[in-house]
Amino acid sequence: MKSRVPTIRSADLIVGGECCLGLLIIMPELPEVENVMRGLAQRLTGQRLVGIELRRSALRWPIPKEIVEQLTGKRITGFRRRAKYIIINFSNNISWIIHLGISGRMLVFNGSKPLIDIHDHVVCYTDSSLWIKFNDYRRFGMMDLSPTNEIYQHKLLKNIGPEPLDKGFSSRTLESVLSGKHVPIKAALLNQKLVAGIGNIYACEALHRSGILPSHFAMNITKKRAKKLVFEIKSVLTEAIAAGGTSIRDHRQVNNEPGFFQNALRVYNREGERCLSDGCYGTVKRVVQYGRSTFYCPQCQS
DNA sequence: AGGTTACCCTGACTGC
DNA sequence: TGCAGTCAGGGTAACC
Numbered sequence: 001m002k003s004r005v006p007t008i009r010s011a012d013l014i015v016g017g018e019c020c021l022g023l024l025i026i027m028p029e030l031p032e033v034e035n036v037m038r039g040l041a042q043r044l045t046g047q048r049l050v051g052i053e054l055r056r057s058a059l060r061w062p063i064p065k066e067i068v069e070q071l072t073g074k075r076i077t078g079f080r081r082r083a084k085y086i087i088i089n090f091s092n093n094i095s096w097i098i099h100l101g102i103s104g105r106m107l108v109f110n111g112s113k114p115l116i117d118i119h120d121h122v123v124c125y126t127d128s129s130l131w132i133k134f135n136d137y138r139r140f141g142m143m144d145l146s147p148t149n150e151i152y153q154h155k156l157l158k159n160i161g162p163e164p165l166d167k168g169f170s171s172r173t174l175e176s177v178l179s180g181k182h183v184p185i186k187a188a189l190l191n192q193k194l195v196a197g198i199g200n201i202y203a204c205e206a207l208h209r210s211g212i213l214p215s216h217f218a219m220n221i222t223k224k225r226a227k228k229l230v231f232e233i234k235s236v237l238t239e240a241i242a243a244g245g246t247s248i249r250d251h252r253q254v255n256n257e258p259g260f261f262q263n264a265l266r267v268y269n270r271e272g273e274r275c276l277s278d279g280c281y282g283t284v285k286r287v288v289q290y291g292r293s294t295f296y297c298p299q300c301q302s
Numbered sequence: 303a304g305g306t307t308a309c310c311c312t313g314a315c316t317g318c
Numbered sequence: 319t320g321c322a323g324t325c326a327g328g329g330t331a332a333c334c
Binding site: 183 | 304305306307308310311312313
């Protein structure tokens with residue numbers, strides 16, 4: 001049975017003048033959030049927000065109304081990412097924490113006010129006539145405020161595990177967080193309390209590259225395999241960031257170049273297709289773990 | 303305490 | 319062709 005093609009999720013950064021330059025569709029895991037954050041930082045650092053409109057009272061949870069009074073008139077001093085959260089720092093020592101959920105998008109326009117979509121839940125503009133829209137049709141995104149100097153004590157951030165791209169993230173780190181975890185390694189990698197930022201796609205891909213069966217119990221991962229897994233997690237995330245995330249389509253322009261998404265993914269969403277590992281003639285299988293699709297090759301993963 | 307499931311939402315897809 | 323039902327996703331609360 002061929003797996004169904006999942007809905008395309010997006011966490012775009014659109015930058016345009018009178019018209020958008022393009023629509024970049026990406027899957028908002030760590031690499032995509034990192035790229036959205038960098039794109040926002042490049043365009044918005046130093047800007048002063050002069051207007052904020054909350055067009056909906058809640059996403060996943062209520063949007064704090066204080067956003068308007070706390071951030072209006074304040075200058076953006078910097079951007080950070082923690083796991084899949086974008087953190088925007090303001091001149092009044094307040095940080096805006098934003099999670100894109102599954103379908104969240106940050107859209108930046110310049111010039112006159114852009115057309116407002118029914119899923120544009122927050123609209124801001126700056127003193128340099130830049131417009132920022134938070135668009136999220138599934139409303140699984142979330143946002144909150146926190147004092148900047150207490151940001152990592154915020155309830156959304158305080159329990160998140162180590163960043164896999166930090167230099168300090170080693171096989172020893174991974175062994176430590178997996179120790180005693182009587183859950184499949186795939187589920188452990190998705191657990192943000194254990195490792196930050198890894199989502200379904202990159203968990204599948206990193207395990208495939210490592211030759212580790214997703215159902216393997218986390219606590220039983222050997223030192224050697226932990227080392228390999230750490231290397232592959234870093235590799236797949238770094239490659240994805242370098243490729244600008246998993247861009248797969250341009251809605252505005254015909255682009256015959258295949259996107260990173262199709263080229264780079266070796267197992268994700270490839271059920272029934274040939275394994276792409278060198279010398280392997282296995283067929284990619286799909287199983288459901290904890291309600292999430294897992295793709296793997298039973299031939300080269302054990 | 304730690305593992306597991308349900309829930310939130312809606313566009314895209316599947317099957318009739 | 320059109321409609322109804324199903325599925326995907328992340329994070330958390332509630333359950334076991």
